[in-house]
Amino acid sequence: MKFLKVLGQYLGGIEFSAGYRWQHWIRAISIFALVATGFYIANPFIIHGTPSATPTRFLQADIREWHIIFGFALIGAVLYKTIYFFFFPEGKYERKSIVDAFNIKLALQQIGYYLLISKHPHTKGVYNPLQFWAYFTLYILFYGIIFTGLALYAEVYHQGLGGLLYPFAKWVESICGGLAYVRLWHHIFMWLIIIIVFVHIYMAVYNAVFGKNGGMDAIFSGMKWEKEEH
């Protein structure tokens, strides 16, 4: 193609494994599906006005079922990512970010970068301090929404997995002060996740626009490119 020419030298490598990319996108799609179905469950906005002739209509039940299916998909993805972070060999680049996370100078420099007054700092791990703490909060919220979600689940489905989780549900209810509060917290966690996801998407686009290293492509292809430093 005419507009392509040699532009310096790039180092390339796999940043995100296939498993990593799958869990990211399963998580992403689940969040969107869960928010949509969740708003419906909170206040059903599509309803039937006339009674059905046969008792085979299950609008709310169907939407709730999808909420549960995506909920368990989200749980799977979050568990995978948690184990990845702590135990996978590839997770070591992520684990290195913990050291950076407590480096205040680095954090200030990162803020400076976003305020357009200082250069992008060099980090040891894959996440800069701001990113690390944002994701850290996100995972706290994930576990919050999963715990409250499983408690709500076990109160509806008393058999099988629900039966197994029942004592756990009671424990969550005691902590929250009743099932109504479990439901309220579940909803609040959703809003906090929405806000973090919103900022996350902006940051990803921002870095794609100004980083100019195909950074956003990595979550699709797995490949990371960096200009060789001289």
Add this chain to the structure above:
Amino acid sequence: MLDVKKVKQRIEELRKLPGIASKPLSEVLEENGFTRRDFLKWAGTMAVALGLPASFAPVIAEAAEVSDRLPVIWLHLAECTGCSESLLRTASPTIDTLIFNYINLEYHDTIMAAAGWQAEENYEEAVKKYKGRYILCVEGAAPTKDNGDFLTIGPEAETGLHKLKRAAKDAAAIIAVGACSSFGGIQAAYPNPTGAVGIYKVLDKMVVNVPGCPPSDRNIVGTIMYVILYGQLPAVDNFNRPKFAYGMRIHDLCERRGHFDAGEFVEEFGSQEAMNGFCLYKMGCKGPYTFNNCSRERFNQHTSWPVQAGHGCIGCSEPDFWDSMAPYEEPLANHKFESVSADATADKVGITILTIAGVAIAAHAAISAIKNPKE
């Protein structure tokens, strides 16, 4: 737990004690138009309500007959007396309410004949005489602020808090009747000026909570019957509510549940949907968050209950329900968070933050586009 022999033995022991009733229960029931057959039927349904096999029915009937042997002291703290009233003021008394009248209520502010100093004396005597043997039923919350001065009772102006602790010390079993004594009730609603709390918070003994505003006669009498039967408190859930009554949500056994799953909801009282008997979730029904057996046992001789009558459940048997279940005629999604601003729902706060973030992001992106970030 299912040991009939043990229960029978206990009933025999109780039978030996002096009863207070002037005539046997069978006569009382007969006078009120209940046959022996009705009574046995009642015993059967009570057995089922308590989660016991039907074979327990005769034992329950016997236990009811000796229920005037076990002394009950009934305290009223900060409350409206609605729980007692709902049991006493029925147009057509049920067997439950008759048994409530039949039990040995040694002391009960509302229904005792004595007043003033005499009432006080009766109380002291009952506590002394039945030390370690009486069942203590408490109606109403205990105000704790300013040493409990918000509630004083009797000629000595004893605080409710003090009276409660004194009575609890020598009680064989303690039952909190109603939402107030269980969890504080409306007195404890935000901002709770008197520091009202459920009685379990100020006692160091096990308290069985029988919440509801009011609880059904079946749940009150059922719990008392259980204590008479077994001489111990029933199995309870995480909020100390008897499992036989509060083991399931209202929503689990609601007659409108089919409409809920179908997505058929009432959106306005008096509408065609309401006439169709659709689900009341959008009218604020809190059945999905509320543990109680109203949808199974109902009220007034199994006649009706709020959801059947066309109004959603307001969750009166849950802790903190005046605050946690508000608004009562809208779904919980419209719950107002007092501390943020008077009409802030989670959705409003969320959308506000999202808007602010959106504006900030747009500004940041615009500035970055003009003045590129440093490489």
